[in-house]
Amino acid sequence: MPSFTSLDLQVLLPQIVLVAWACALLLVVVFNKDLEPGTVPFLTLLGLLATGVFVLFQIGLEAEGFGGMLVVDGFSTFIDLLLILGGLLTVALSYGYLQRMNLARGEYYALLLFSISGMMLMASAGDLILVFLALELLSIPLYVLAAFARPEARSEEAGMKYFLLGAFASSFLLYGVALVYGATGSTSFTAIVAAVAGGLAHPLYLVLGAGLILVGLGFKVAAVPFHMWTPDVYQGAPTSVTAFMALGAKTAGFAALLRTFLVILPSISEQITPVLLWVTIATLIAGNLLAIAQNNVKRMLAYSSISHAGFILMAVVAYGSDAARFDVVASSLFYLLAFAFASFGSWAVVMALEQREGRGLEFSDYAGLGRKHRGLAIAMAVFMLSFTGVPPTLGFAGKFFLFRSVLEGGFVGLAIVGMLASLISAYYYLRLVVVMFMQDGEPQVVRETWLNLTAMASAVATVLLFVFSEPLFGWAAQAVIKLF
Amino acid sequence: MDFIFEPLNLVTFFPLLGVLALLFLKGRHDLARWVALGTSLITFGISLRVLSLFDSSNPALQMVINRDWIQVAGWNIKYALGIDGLSVLLVLLTTFLAPISILSTWHAVEDRVRDFMLFFLLLEVGMVGVFLAQDLFLFYIFWEFTLVPMYFLIGIWGGDRRMYAAIKFFLYTMAGSILMLLAILWLGINQGTFYLPDLVAQGGIPGDVQYWLFLAFAAAFAIKVPMWPLHSWLPDAHVQAPTAGSVILAGVLLKMGTYGFLRFNLPLFPQATVQLAPAIATLAVIGIIYGAIVSYSQKDVKKLVAYSSISHLGFVMLGLFALNAQGVEGAILQMVNHGISTGALFLIVGFIYERRHTRELEEFGGLWQVMPIYAAVTLIVSLSSMGLPGLNGFVGEFTILLGAWGAGQAGGALGSVWYTAIAAIGVILAAVYILYMFQAMFLGPLTKKANEKLKDLTWRELAVIVPLLALIFWIGLYPKPFFDLMHPTVEQFLTIFQSPTLALH
Numbered sequence: 008m009p010s011f012t013s014l015d016l017q018v019l020l021p022q023i024v025l026v027a028w029a030c031a032l033l034l035v036v037v038f039n040k041d042l043e044p045g046t047v048p049f050l051t052l053l054g055l056l057a058t059g060v061f062v063l064f065q066i067g068l069e070a071e072g073f074g075g076m077l078v079v080d081g082f083s084t085f086i087d088l089l090l091i092l093g094g095l096l097t098v099a100l101s102y103g104y105l106q107r108m109n110l111a112r113g114e115y116y117a118l119l120l121f122s123i124s125g126m127m128l129m130a131s132a133g134d135l136i137l138v139f140l141a142l143e144l145l146s147i148p149l150y151v152l153a154a155f156a157r158p159e160a161r162s163e164e165a166g167m168k169y170f171l172l173g174a175f176a177s178s179f180l181l182y183g184v185a186l187v188y189g190a191t192g193s194t195s196f197t198a199i200v201a202a203v204a205g206g207l208a209h210p211l212y213l214v215l216g217a218g219l220i221l222v223g224l225g226f227k228v229a230a231v232p233f234h235m236w237t238p239d240v241y242q243g244a245p246t247s248v249t250a251f252m253a254l255g256a257k258t259a260g261f262a263a264l265l266r267t268f269l270v271i272l273p274s275i276s277e278q279i280t281p282v283l284l285w286v287t288i289a290t291l292i293a294g295n296l297l298a299i300a301q302n303n304v305k306r307m308l309a310y311s312s313i314s315h316a317g318f319i320l321m322a323v324v325a326y327g328s329d330a331a332r333f334d335v336v337a338s339s340l341f342y343l344l345a346f347a348f349a350s351f352g353s354w355a356v357v358m359a360l361e362q363r364e365g366r367g368l369e370f371s372d373y374a375g376l377g378r379k380h381r382g383l384a385i386a387m388a389v390f391m392l393s394f395t396g397v398p399p400t401l402g403f404a405g406k407f408f409l410f411r412s413v414l415e416g417g418f419v420g421l422a423i424v425g426m427l428a429s430l431i432s433a434y435y436y437l438r439l440v441v442v443m444f445m446q447d448g449e450p451q452v453v454r455e456t457w458l459n460l461t462a463m464a465s466a467v468a469t470v471l472l473f474v475f476s477e478p479l480f481g482w483a484a485q486a487v488i489k490l491f
Numbered sequence: 492m493d494f495i496f497e498p499l500n501l502v503t504f505f506p507l508l509g510v511l512a513l514l515f516l517k518g519r520h521d522l523a524r525w526v527a528l529g530t531s532l533i534t535f536g537i538s539l540r541v542l543s544l545f546d547s548s549n550p551a552l553q554m555v556i557n558r559d560w561i562q563v564a565g566w567n568i569k570y571a572l573g574i575d576g577l578s579v580l581l582v583l584l585t586t587f588l589a590p591i592s593i594l595s596t597w598h599a600v601e602d603r604v605r606d607f608m609l610f611f612l613l614l615e616v617g618m619v620g621v622f623l624a625q626d627l628f629l630f631y632i633f634w635e636f637t638l639v640p641m642y643f644l645i646g647i648w649g650g651d652r653r654m655y656a657a658i659k660f661f662l663y664t665m666a667g668s669i670l671m672l673l674a675i676l677w678l679g680i681n682q683g684t685f686y687l688p689d690l691v692a693q694g695g696i697p698g699d700v701q702y703w704l705f706l707a708f709a710a711a712f713a714i715k716v717p718m719w720p721l722h723s724w725l726p727d728a729h730v731q732a733p734t735a736g737s738v739i740l741a742g743v744l745l746k747m748g749t750y751g752f753l754r755f756n757l758p759l760f761p762q763a764t765v766q767l768a769p770a771i772a773t774l775a776v777i778g779i780i781y782g783a784i785v786s787y788s789q790k791d792v793k794k795l796v797a798y799s800s801i802s803h804l805g806f807v808m809l810g811l812f813a814l815n816a817q818g819v820e821g822a823i824l825q826m827v828n829h830g831i832s833t834g835a836l837f838l839i840v841g842f843i844y845e846r847r848h849t850r851e852l853e854e855f856g857g858l859w860q861v862m863p864i865y866a867a868v869t870l871i872v873s874l875s876s877m878g879l880p881g882l883n884g885f886v887g888e889f890t891i892l893l894g895a896w897g898a899g900q901a902g903g904a905l906g907s908v909w910y911t912a913i914a915a916i917g918v919i920l921a922a923v924y925i926l927y928m929f930q931a932m933f934l935g936p937l938t939k940k941a942n943e944k945l946k947d948l949t950w951r952e953l954a955v956i957v958p959l960l961a962l963i964f965w966i967g968l969y970p971k972p973f974f975d976l977m978h979p980t981v982e983q984f985l986t987i988f989q990s991p992t993l994a995l996h
């Protein structure tokens with residue numbers, strides 16, 4: 008029976024704080040029926056900040072706890088902080104929105120915290136079993152949150168769909184884990200690496216297992232052909248949940264993907280890379296082409312989110328190349344960061360225009376925004392340009408850094424496909440800008456401080472942080488994954 | 492602080508001050524106009540200061556700012572600006588045309604003036620940056636950024652089909668730039684730096700790779716120029732853009748393409764340049780003839796002027812790829828000339844459009860009788876555009892033809908004088924379409940009733956056009972100061988093509 012050391016505690020502390028806080032929050036909500044509407048969101052913010060402080064203490068730490076189950080390194084700290092930033096922004100977006108949509112129920116925030124703790128665990132998992140558990144911990148609250156607008160049919164549908172397909176994907180992942188276990192005799196990363204290095208791993212089972220793990224995680228990051236749920240769930244879920252999901256689930260999925268592939272699967276990159284390559288190309292092309300046809304902004308952003316998964320996957324494809332290896336992690340993380348700002352900002356604008364019962368979400372509802380609400384429209388234009396990758400935005404820097412990994416890995420053809428995908432994406436992003444600025448209309452906009460603040464701050468960050476890409480990229484480059 | 496007050500930083504980013512002011516400024520339209528005009532005039536002043544600091548006898552880059560920017564994880568990206576004989580005239584042209592364009596919008600833009608001025612000043616930042624950037628990453632930022640404000644200028648304040656034109660402009664140009672971006676990345680990864688002077692000095696790019704990189708860069712630049720057959724975005728963008736947008740589009744944005752060839756393709760890929768010079772020159776000559784013929788067949792004055800740009804820039808391309816001093820110097824001067832003459836022509840079209848709200852040639856005729864000053868101004872500009880001796884167009888085109896002739900001799904870059912011979916036909920064709928336009932608008936009897944009450948140019952309009960006329964005469968009669976500015980740089984620049992490994996045909 009392994010004993011419990013202080014290092015274990017240190018490694019797990021942020022999660023403990025977060026989960027304890029979430030439980031406490033749940034109790035607070037149950038026993039105090041008539042809280043001020045702002046109390047629970049405020050407490051949630053505090054909880055996230057407290058967790059963030061404990062994560063900050065982990066900076067520079069590189070350790071493993073619980074016999075290698077849980078790994079803390081630069082990579083996990085980066086992801087944790089990104090997730091906490093995402094959590095904070097989600098709370099800011101949710102506060103007014105939930106009241107307006109009549110959804111303000113306390114358990115929303117507790118579920119949010121539970122989900123974040125699952126995502127953080129994903130980034131730290133040093134054992135395939137933990138990857139699976141973390142995936143469930145992050146997913147189950149998300150299923151509930153997606154259906155939070157119950158009894159609205161579309162939201163219920165979203166929850167149900169997400170749940171069914173999610174369960175399906177989880178079972179793929181689990182099957183993959185089982186096969187890897189069968190191939191190597193263990194689920195712990197350390198033991199798997201040792202088994203592979205010692206030539207003890209069964210090659211066929213290992214490859215099959217890795218493929219199935221890719222399916223499970225590909226579902227979370229919404230890679231084609233595992234993306235079918237995305238548009239419906241994004242559209243049906245309450246928009247604040249969608250905003251959270253767009254960043255959170257993607258970040259967690261990529262965190263697990265990067266760690267699993269870089270740590271335990273470099274030896275079979277020869278077999279896995281072609282699969283990854285085709286998944287990536289399919290994601291890039293399908294995501295962007297389908298986005299063109301959308302007239303609902305939420306759906307368009309859903310497909311856009313698929314296409315961004317494709318862009319990050321481009322870097323992951325190069326994971327097997329020695330030259331590109333560390334760049335892969337750094338550029339993926341930077342891209343996620345760039346995506347985070349533009350994503351939350353654009354969801355904030357969507358929420359400012361959204362009306363009850365899913366109205367106010369069509370492209371045509373944005374007509375005239377540039378004239379009537381200049382600030383919001385300019386912010387949205389900045390996000391669209393950042394998504395497209397036009398300088399001077401973080402999105403451009405993200406793509407630039409990303410494409411280096413791809414070229415370093417020697418995938419020139421893939422880089423050209425990625426460039427073409429960017430070009431296609433320019434069309435639908437610009438279409439929204441055209442509607443906002445070049446058509447006349449009477450957009451219905453809710454004036455709400457937190458939404459405006461999030462949109463403006465994200466827009467300023469998207470442009471201004473571009474100038475300071477160096478420290479940001481430097482930070483991402485230090486976020487290396489601990490190898491065994 | 493010293494960093495901010497570096498002359499090249501100031502001239503690039505000063506318009507941002509105006510942008511900031513416009514963002515927070517509320518109130519009457521006039522104020523926005525004055526802020527923008529003031530900002531652009533001060534920027535022009537700063538560029539004159541840069542000119543006074545510029546030592547024209549020194550062929551090297553001057554006033555260089557070279558700071559580390561992104562130096563982590565194997566990146567070697569610098570923030571580098573510099574000016575030399577290749578770019579100094581183009582920077583001046585940009586800062587000179589900006590206040591003129593702004594002044595020309597005084598009554599033409601009444602809707603969302605503040606936003607218009609904001610985008611216009613942003614555009615100026617991008618354009619000046621393109622001509623000054625010495626790091627490929629930085630260059631790409633400015634290059635791609637110019638798309639954004641121009642897209643808004645066309646899309647919001649343009650004509651009836653403005654949205655179509657704006658998106659087409661954006662996508663077309665972006666299609667070229669992304670290929671260049673990949674080539675830039677390739678250079679950065681394999682040569683270890685994005686800093687242009689280092690890349691040029693280092694050389695050593697294998698010949699077959701040079702070929703591909705040349706084509707990737709050329710994709711971006713050729714679309715911008717635009718070279719035949721990649722020109723189809725241009726008529727739409729030009730015709731739909733508001734007058735000030737057309738002036739800047741023709742005057743400066745197109746030059747970014749030709750400048751790009753000169754600044755990047757030639758020195759970075761000399762071997763591929765020599766290899767491909769005849770091909771490019773062929774396209775240039777086709778463009779000269781094609782642009783002229785299509786111009787002649789237009790019924791809309793603005794379209795006529797737009798197509799004439801294709802023809803004029805064909806001359807510039809021919810001069811550049813003559814790869815000798817006369818050709819390149821003529822090309823640079825012709826870039827400036829085209830900016831002045833075609834800019835002026837678009838202004839002239841704008842003047843009449845504001846009065847009559849039509850640009851159909853059929854709607855005019857006999858305007859000389861009602862608007863004599865306007866007619867005289869148009870005549871001068873038209874003659875300059877068709878290359879009459881004594882005016883600026885002649886100097887540029889003639890020098891280019893001389894250069895191309897030289898390059899057509901044995902041992903020259905082109906290897907055949909046919910390029911020059913056919914291009915010379917283009918000069919004649921230019922006279923045909925320009926005079927056709929002038930005749931249709933100004934000569935003959937005054938047939939349309941609506942034209943009888945037209946007012947001649949106002950003082951504001953004269954203030955817009957007279958500086959351009961002055962330059963037309965100055966360059967036409969005494970071009971020496973302009974050549975002096977670029978000559979030492981061009982001489983030194985061309986030495987890369989004299990190395991024995993690059994045996995010309």
